[in-house]
Amino acid sequence: MTRRSLTAKQAGLTLLIAILLSIVAGALELASDLRTLRDEVREQTTHTLRLVNGTAAEAAFQLNPDLADQVIDGLFAAGNVQQVVIRDDFERVMASRELSRDSQAGWLIERLFGDILHYRASLDYDLGQGSPSSSVGEIELSLALDSLGSAFIERSRMVFLLSVLKAFAIAALVVVVFHVFITRPLLKVHTAIAATDPQRPGEWPKPALGHHHNDELGELVESLDELLNAFQRGLEQRDQLHQISTVDGLTGIANRRCFDDVYAASWESSVREGTPLAVIFLDVDHFKAYNDHLGHAVGDDTLRALAKAIAGVVTRPGDLVARYGGEEFVCVLANTDLDAAQRVAERVRRAIHGLALPHPEAERVTASVGIASATPADGSLDREQLLALADRRLYRAKRAGRDRIVIDDAPPA
Numbered sequence: 001m002t003r004r005s006l007t008a009k010q011a012g013l014t015l016l017i018a019i020l021l022s023i024v025a026g027a028l029e030l031a032s033d034l035r036t037l038r039d040e041v042r043e044q045t046t047h048t049l050r051l052v053n054g055t056a057a058e059a060a061f062q063l064n065p066d067l068a069d070q071v072i073d074g075l076f077a078a079g080n081v082q083q084v085v086i087r088d089d090f091e092r093v094m095a096s097r098e099l100s101r102d103s104q105a106g107w108l109i110e111r112l113f114g115d116i117l118h119y120r121a122s123l124d125y126d127l128g129q130g131s132p133s134s135s136v137g138e139i140e141l142s143l144a145l146d147s148l149g150s151a152f153i154e155r156s157r158m159v160f161l162l163s164v165l166k167a168f169a170i171a172a173l174v175v176v177v178f179h180v181f182i183t184r185p186l187l188k189v190h191t192a193i194a195a196t197d198p199q200r201p202g203e204w205p206k207p208a209l210g211h212h213h214n215d216e217l218g219e220l221v222e223s224l225d226e227l228l229n230a231f232q233r234g235l236e237q238r239d240q241l242h243q244i245s246t247v248d249g250l251t252g253i254a255n256r257r258c259f260d261d262v263y264a265a266s267w268e269s270s271v272r273e274g275t276p277l278a279v280i281f282l283d284v285d286h287f288k289a290y291n292d293h294l295g296h297a298v299g300d301d302t303l304r305a306l307a308k309a310i311a312g313v314v315t316r317p318g319d320l321v322a323r324y325g326g327e328e329f330v331c332v333l334a335n336t337d338l339d340a341a342q343r344v345a346e347r348v349r350r351a352i353h354g355l356a357l358p359h360p361e362a363e364r365v366t367a368s369v370g371i372a373s374a375t376p377a378d379g380s381l382d383r384e385q386l387l388a389l390a391d392r393r394l395y396r397a398k399r400a401g402r403d404r405i406v407i408d409d410a411p412p413a
């Protein structure tokens with residue numbers, strides 16, 4: 001849609017400008033034509049009067065109305081004539097003729113030609129024998145405004161028609177040239193930007209603009225490229241910072257900060273949805289002794305293996321496994337009641353057993369687990385109380401001999 005409208009706007013504007021310019025050029029051309037036409041009419045009429053002057057003078061001298069009529073016939077035959085009068089030197093009309101006036105000429109034609117319609121010439125007769133020719137009468141001629149006007153209107157129509165045709169031709173040429181050299185490359189850039197994945201701006205399909213590489217369009221593409229690459233680097237830095245701030249550096253699972261955020265959000269959505277929310281606290285048993293015997297580095301490896309094992313069990317979308325601190329892990333299970341949480345915890349415990357990591361002071365590496373679940377919407381517990389409950393049960397599991405799951409507050413058997 002944008003593509004069509006850009007080209008259409010360009011074509012429309014170009015056509016409008018071309019038509020306006022053509023109208024101005026046409027008007028100038030008409031003005032010049034008008035001047036030429038007026039000069040020609042004046043010249044031709046004066047010339048015609050000069051041509052008939054001898055015969056008309058002969059008619060006036062001989063007082064011959066037939067001859068005068070013939071002169072008038074000749075003048076009317078030449079066209080454009082409205083009225084002719086021939087007078088003798090006593091100003092008596094010898095012959096005259098006037099066409100019935102069928103005036104269609106408007107105000108404008110009147111203004112344009114009104115001042116060149118009437119001509120009067122003295123009829124000079126050469127008496128011979130060296131005496132100067134003397135005036136024996138006069139001829140008066142008026143041109144027909146209508147025929148002058150219609151010639152001019154016809155000419156105007158032609159000029160404007162040609163102007164409009166020229167305007168269309170120029171506009172079409174300009175549109176094609178602009179489209180090829182400017183609009184099309186711009187649309188290529190637009191398409192490339194539109195196709196760019198906002199998450200990976202650095203991988204945008206940078207358009208190849210061929211011969212534009214040295215001009216502003218080429219520079220625009222290069223600037224965009226730099227900008228999008230800088231944007232990409234910014235996004236990567238943001239992701240790294242986010243990673244650093246939410247991921248535990250040792251185990252690669254969520255850290256305590258991430259847990260706090262996710263737990264708060266899960267609590268809120270459980271309140272909204274009226275669903276239960278479960279928390280599992282898990283603490284590695286006798287880990288101090290483990291470290292003391294095998295060293296901190298082995299202890300780190302074991303924490304990594306345990307994190308992987310837990311994360312391999314707690315995989316449902318919306319659930320979270322985090323390192324709560326030291327050798328303690330926590331799971332948040334959305335929409336999970338105590339029984340379901342217990343089943344998950346059993347699977348986690350089995351997964352840890354399955355690792356079969358030898359412990360210097362026990363059969364193998366084990367963990368103690370405390371679980372609590374509540375329905376936040378019923379208001380029986382608040383967010384911190386649910387955590388404290390699970391934590392308390394974890395330490396009850398420790399006190400009860402470790403490697404076990406505690407789901408209630410009854411004293412250990």
Ligand SMILES: Nc1nc2c(ncn2[C@@H]2O[C@H](COP(=O)(O)OP(=O)(O)OP(=O)(O)O)[C@@H](O)[C@H]2O)c(=O)[nH]1
Nearest residue numbers: 283284285286287288289291296299300326327398
């Ligand atoms: N290797 C390693 N050890 C850690 C890390 N964080 C905590 N620890 C160790 O985990 C041990 C926790 O010891 P305690 O809190 O006494 O508990 P415990 O020895 O596991 O005994 P119980 O929890 O009562 O079974 C300490 O020795 C810590 O140094 C860690 O990132 N790496």
